[in-house]
Amino acid sequence: QQQVKQSPQSLIVQKGGISIINCAYENTAFDYFPWYQQFPGKGPALLIAIRPDVSEKKEGRFTISFNKSAKQFSLHIMDSQPGDSATYFCAATGNQFYFGTGTSLTVIP
Amino acid sequence: DTEVTQTPKHLVMGMTNKKSLKCEQHMGHRAMYWYKQKAKKPPELMFVYSYEKLSINESVPSRFSPECPNSSLLNLHLHALQPEDSALYLCASSRRGWADQYNSPLHFGNGTRLTVT
Numbered sequence: 339q340q341q342v343k344q345s346p347q348s349l350i351v352q353k354g355g356i357s358i359i360n361c362a363y364e365n366t367a368f369d370y371f372p373w374y375q376q377f378p379g380k381g382p383a384l385l386i387a388i389r390p391d392v393s394e395k396k397e398g399r400f401t402i403s404f405n406k407s408a409k410q411f412s413l414h415i416m417d418s419q420p421g422d423s424a425t426y427f428c429a430a431t432g433n434q435f436y437f438g439t440g441t442s443l444t445v446i447p
Numbered sequence: 448d449t450e451v452t453q454t455p456k457h458l459v460m461g462m463t464n465k466k467s468l469k470c471e472q473h474m475g476h477r478a479m480y481w482y483k484q485k486a487k488k489p490p491e492l493m494f495v496y497s498y499e500k501l502s503i504n505e506s507v508p509s510r511f512s513p514e515c516p517n518s519s520l521l522n523l524h525l526h527a528l529q530p531e532d533s534a535l536y537l538c539a540s541s542r543r544g545w546a547d548q549y550n551s552p553l554h555f556g557n558g559t560r561l562t563v564t
Contacts, residue, residue, distance in 0.1 A: 372552050381451075381537050381555035382490065427489055433546060435553060437489035 341365060342430050344438030351445050357415040359441045361428035364409065368430040373402065373413050374437075376425045385426070386413070418445045450474050451556035453538050459562045462528060468559045470521040470538030477544045478502075479521040480553065481513060482537040490537055490555075496521060497545035528563045535560055 343362045351357045361371075372387035388395045388402040388411065395402045401414040415422055423445050428438040451472045460466050470479065478497045482490035495503035496515040504513075510532075512524040521538055535558040543551040 370551070374555075379557070379560070381453075381539075381557045382553075383555065384552050387552060425487070431551070435492070440487065440489050442487065 340439070341436035342428060342438040344428050344441060346441060347439070348442045349444070351418045351443065353418065353420060353445055353447050355418050355445075357413075357418045357422065357443055357445070359413045359426055359428070359443070360410065361412065361430075361438050362408075362410045363430050363436075365430070365432065366409070367432040368436075370431045371402070371404065371411050372429050372431070373400075374427045374429065376427065382427060415443075418443075420445045420447050451538055451540055451554055453536075453556035453559050455559055456557070457560045457562075459564060460525065460528065461564055462530070464528075465524070465526045467525065468523040468536055468538075468561075470523075470556060471519055472538075472540045472554070473519055474540065474542070474554070475518075476540035476542050476554070477518070477547075478541045479515065480539040480541075481511075481521070481523050482539060482555075484535040484537055484558070490539075494523075495545050502545040525561075528561075530563050533561055533563045 373385045374382035375385045376382040386397050386400050390406050399416045404411045426441045430436050454469045481493040484490045492505050493507045494513040499515050510527045514522040537558045538556045539553040541551045
């Protein structure tokens, strides 16, 4: 059973556009929601994370929006750049760590 | 550069070979993990060591054998692997122990790309 559902599977965005990746979860015991960015040949790197008592967190061009009642959270990448092209994984953790299925983002120059 | 260091970066081995993957962290983290990642898939948990004790074994075949010599080191011993075991093997660590995961992110190394021929 997939604990964290992620969409879309792939995303193509023009340079300067907004990239949006969505995740949903069922377990209300989850209390920490990180996003990871992974480039080919590299390990996942923590990008940004949020706790459920906060509805939004922004770090530079990256923003997490969190809707606790809907059990959904999303990553917004503003002014997307070709260097943002990577695979993005959402995750949720309580006493265990669960990854979403991943989104392959391509930013076209 | 990541704070979790894995060696080697690449490994090619035959099905009768014995090899080991190594992982090191000096962040004082209390839990260390082995994950397996296939192309275009999320990492899959294999083993967790928490406070240097094996806490989780996700029904991994015995041809994979983990070892935690001390709080900073983690090894994965490989023997008689199959071609389907070819994958990126990731080591990770977290500040808190396995049962204390709340608000504790995983820190990954860059992995060992394993090819079994």
